[in-house]
Amino acid sequence: MSTAFRSCFVLIGFILAYITYLLLGALVFSAIERPVEETLKSDLNSLKAELLNLSCINATALETFLEKVLQANKYGVSVLENATVRTNWDLASSLFFANTMVTTVGYGHTTPLSDVGKAFSIVYALIGVPFTMLVLTACVQRLMHPLTYGPISMCQRRAGLQQRTASVVHFIVLLVLVVLGFFVVPALVFSTIEETWSFLDSFYFCFISLCTIGLGDFVPAEKPGQRLRALYKISVMVYLFVGLMIMFLVLRTFHKLADVHGWTAFFQLPSYEEEDEDKEPIIEQEPDDESPEAEKASIKPLDPSCQVSYNSING
Template sequence: MHRIQHKRGCLSLEAVCCSSRAMKPWVLISIFVVSYVCYLLLGALVISIIEKPYEESLRSKLQKLKADFLDVNSCVNESKLETFLQEVLNANKYGVSVLRDAANDTNWDFATAFFFASTLVTTVGYGYTTPLSDSGKAFCIFFAMIGVPFTMLVLTVTAQRLMAIVTYKPIDYFQIQRGYSRRCVTKVHFVILLLLMLALFFLIPAAIFSIIEDSWTYLDAFYFCFISLCTIGLGDYVPGEQYQQKLRPLYKICVTFYLLIGLVNMLLILQTFHKAADLHGLTDLVLMPHHEDEDEGDHERILDTSSFQKPVESMETEVQKQLNSASHTGYSSINR
């Protein structure tokens, strides 16, 4: 009974894949583009409905504080106060604060600079700390130009090497040694790997961040982990920026390595999902269909070994056999 249901499921999946292949390319692209735009519009609508009331409430609160300050301090010129506030806000964009609790903190000690360099080349880019000088901005351009592709190469190569240990070996073991179906093993393996990733790089680190950072709730910490490891990096939550942070340099370096290791594991999850989707035929639903009537000359591989029907060793062996057979002539081959 289970085999019949499994065959029916496979047949239905193959039917969907065949229908997607039969669909014209421009129709498939149009569906994806329209769906993507609708998804963006839906996200914009929801976030606008949620956040707009909070923004208006905060703006009215600040305006009230400003009006109360001017009422109490009638000698203060409002235009000068506006200029002062503008300068403070501009400095805050660069991570520089005039508050007494944060006046002595620097954003450019070695540990913080190391953290900034890692967020720059990993494209996380919180934006909380940015270079002030023109020479610093020019160096960031040069540093990122080389560092971003180099970082992507290192992360991708590391993730691929880990797949041989974390993905291929367990799947091959349960398929060959235990006799389980490869499709079933890949499903269970991906779920287990996803749960481990969720626990080791989201749930546990979020609990640690919520303990270290006094002003962060657990939701704030989990939000920071997700935004960082997805390389979104909004910059509204940055670790190690509170006043008199204990062991701040060590804390910054630890967060840097957490981001690098977490990004490797995110790539590992994505590549594992891609392999599992290929095995189950899910990629055929979204990839463009292959047209067999296309000119093969336009899509010829750089190193196409299919044209060589036999290896060099086998060709040499065959020639040697022919020479040997020719040198030992039998009686039947003699012309009479």
């Protein structure tokens, strides 16, 4: 088995394992939280019926009802008639919740109701967040050559650009394509589907989501009577994962750009290939002043030409 085929096989295995992990988490969340949600809805409906049957609504009954409604609304449960036909813990919604948790987006519009659900969330995120970072890293490593190294090498060979110029042109083009493909176009789609969202609201949602800020003031597929709600939720979930992967790719490409222009060396930051750990010896030895080798070893690689750069992709 060739190295490339084995690498592809491992990557596919990672992605399938990640999807399986999300599905298992969604099933567990749905099994734990849905009965609690149904109980809460039943209590609200009973309170509502009791309130309506009263000949004269007193202040105590009204305050009790409002307190229950506000508490339920905090967990995404509404007493309104047009909102009681759906649940926040069906398979698609649970899958969406699991995805936003392990990607650290976390909108907060849906939260576990039970203590068991909260405890499971801790364990699930403890494993899922590093797992997500591992899958994203594996995917981005495979995308660096076709989307970063390859285009820069082509600019150098066909356009005759210098290495630094080619890296800047590539980064600008990549940034424009990412903004168009993962912010502008999705914002147009969201503003069309979500009737109450303007284009600015939709663009804001895309930015807040892909930066993993996740304020939760705008969440898709939450309006009553949403058509194809399950498919919509899963589509947004795929968009978030691919978008986070592309954002990671942009950050890595910028790091390589900084290496080429010597910015990492100027600020004494590690280059793209370097590990973050300290490579200096624990016990410093006195260099021999008469030895040329010792003099060379004492020189710090602050010159940008000493840093690892795009030279390795020149063909």
